[in-house]
Amino acid sequence: MSGIQCGIDHRAKSTDQRIYVCCPEPGNVLPNERICGQGPPVQKIMHGDEARLNEMPWIALLLYHNPWTKCAGSLINSRYVLTAAHCVDRDDVRAIRLGEHDTSTEDDYGMQINGLRSWAPNPLEVEVEKSIIHPDFNWHHLRNDIALLRLKLPVRYTPAISPICLLGRHISLEPYSVAAEYKIAGWGYTERDRGSNVLLKTNIMRVHHVKCNRKHKLLQETQICAGGQWGRDTCKGDSGGPLMASLGKDFVYLAGITSYAPSKCGQPGVYTKTESFIYWIKYMLRP
Numbered sequence: 442m443s444g445i446q447c448g449i450d451h452r453a454k455s456t457d458q459r460i461y462v463c464c465p466e467p468g469n470v471l472p473n474e475r476i477c478g479q480g481p482p483v484q485k486i487m488h489g490d491e492a493r494l495n496e497m498p499w500i501a502l503l504l505y506h507n508p509w510t511k512c513a514g515s516l517i518n519s520r521y522v523l524t525a526a527h528c529v530d531r532d533d534v535r536a537i538r539l540g541e542h543d544t545s546t547e548d549d550y551g552m553q554i555n556g557l558r559s560w561a562p563n564p565l566e567v568e569v570e571k572s573i574i575h576p577d578f579n580w581h582h583l584r585n586d587i588a589l590l591r592l593k594l595p596v597r598y599t600p601a602i603s604p605i606c607l608l609g610r611h612i613s614l615e616p617y618s619v620a621a622e623y624k625i626a627g628w629g630y631t632e633r634d635r636g637s638n639v640l641l642k643t644n645i646m647r648v649h650h651v652k653c654n655r656k657h658k659l660l661q662e663t664q665i666c667a668g669g670q671w672g673r674d675t676c677k678g679d680s681g682g683p684l685m686a687s688l689g690k691d692f693v694y695l696a697g698i699t700s701y702a703p704s705k706c707g708q709p710g711v712y713t714k715t716e717s718f719i720y721w722i723k724y725m726l727r728p
Contacts, residue, residue: 466518466519467520467728468518468519468520468521468591468595468726468727468728469723469726469727469728470518470726471517471518471607471723471726472518472604472606474606474692476598476603476604477499477517477603477604477605477606477607477692478499478604478605478606478692478693478694479603479692479693480495480496480497480498480603480693491639491640491641491642492542492626492639492640492641492642494542494601495540495542495600495601496642497605497626497640497642497683497685497693498516498539498540498599498600498601498602498603499515499516499517499603499604499605499683499693499695500513500514500515500516500541500626500627500640500682500683501513501514501515501516501522501524501537501538501539502537502538502539502541502544502564502628503522503524503528503529503534503537503590503681504534504535504536504537504538504566505532505533505534505535506532506533506535507532510532511628511629511680512524512525512528512534512680512681512682513627513628513629513679513680513681513682513683513699514528514537514590514681514682515604515605515682515683515695515698516539516596516602516603516604516605517604517605517607517695517722518604518726519595519596519597519598519604520591520592520595520596520726520727521589521590521591521592521726522537522589522590522592523587523588523589523590523695523698523715523722524587524588524589524590524681524698525586525587525588525680525681525698525699525700525713526574526575526578526585526586526587526588527578527580527583527586527680527700527701528588528680528681529572529574529588529590530574530578530580530588533572534569534572534590535568535569536566536567536568536569537566537567537569537590537592538564538565538566539564539565539566539567539596539601539602540562540563540564540565540599540601540602541564541640542564542639542640543638543639543640544628544638544639545638545639562599562601565596565602567592567593567594567596568592568593568594569590569591569592569593570591570592570593571590571591572588572589572590572591573588573589573590573591573725574588575587575588575718575721583700583701583711584661584663585663585713585718586698586700586701586713587698587713587715587718587721589722589725589726591727605683605685605693605694605695606692606693606694606695607694607695607715607716607719607722608694608695608696608715608716608719621646621647621667621686622644622645622646622647622686623644623645623646623647623667623684623685623686623696623697624642624643624644624645624684624685624686624687624693625642625643625644625645625668625679625682625683625684625685625699626640626641626642626643626682626683626685627640627641627679627682627699628640628641628679629679629680629682645667645668645669646667646668647665647666647667648666648667648668648669648709649666650666652666652709653666653709653711660711662714662717663713663714663717663718664697664700664711664712664713664714665684665696665697665711665712665713665714666709666710666711666712667684667697667709667710667712668702668708668709668710669708669709669710679699680699680700680701681698681699682698682699683695683696683697683698683699684696684697684698684699684712695715696712696714696715696716697712697713697714697715698712698713698715699712700712700713
């Protein structure tokens with residue numbers, strides 16, 4: 442009961458009437474800025490740094506029947522995770538893991554600060570009920586590379602597990618598109634050419650489409666090109682993970698979904714622009 446108790450009414454006469462029980466919001470409701478995009482206060486991705494424990498509590502690790510397949514996603518409400526279509530098109534996702542930091546241990550301990558290590562609760566694994574791939578997804582060109590994973594059970598928000606904010610017509614990154622800075626994170630390959638056990642993060646800058654098209658096929662307006670500065674980039678195993686933007690430094694928004702990059706990591710990568718698909722996302726959500 443303590444896990445779902447969210448208040449007590451001392452005016453009630455009987456014990457069973459005093460306890461308030463919090464139920465998750467329906468799966469077709471996106472959280473507002475009072476809930477989404479907020480990590481705790483904070484004092485390898487290619488050339489990345491280890492993230493603080495629960496610094497990005499919306500990041501999900503996708504779990505497959507094939508243990509060699511690796512992708513990530515972002516929790517957007519109590520029932521749905523947003524990821525790349527190519528992460529679910531050919532491999533069945535059996536579950537997602539939330540609140541993960543170090544995949545090599547059951548007990549997550551953060552970096553040592555002032556002689557003390559921070560500790561996090563055990564990660565939560567939730568089975569996937571349904572995979573929803575965008576109907577216009579093109580595997581060959583990785584166009585419309587976006588998908589939703591509906592969880593079998595809704596998750597309860599905690600300091601270690603909470604959703605990221607989504608962009609839409611009410612708020613857009615376009616006014617900030619010139620020289621925009623983003624944050625990326627994941628457990629993918631590092632400069633050592635192997636996956637990372639701990640969640641890594643780094644900052645990257647947006648790259649103009651003209652410059653990016655020299656390395657990639659013609660980009661669409663529904664895509665963002667970013668990274669490559671100082672060898673920073675998402676890499677193999679980071680697919681589906683978030684391209685994050687902070688507006689006003691108060692809330693973190695899901696600007697994009699990691700889609701693809703050149704075969705050599707450390708160069709500009711391509712991300713699916715989430716605000717271009719906000720109506721499709723909302724249409725597909727179910728209670």
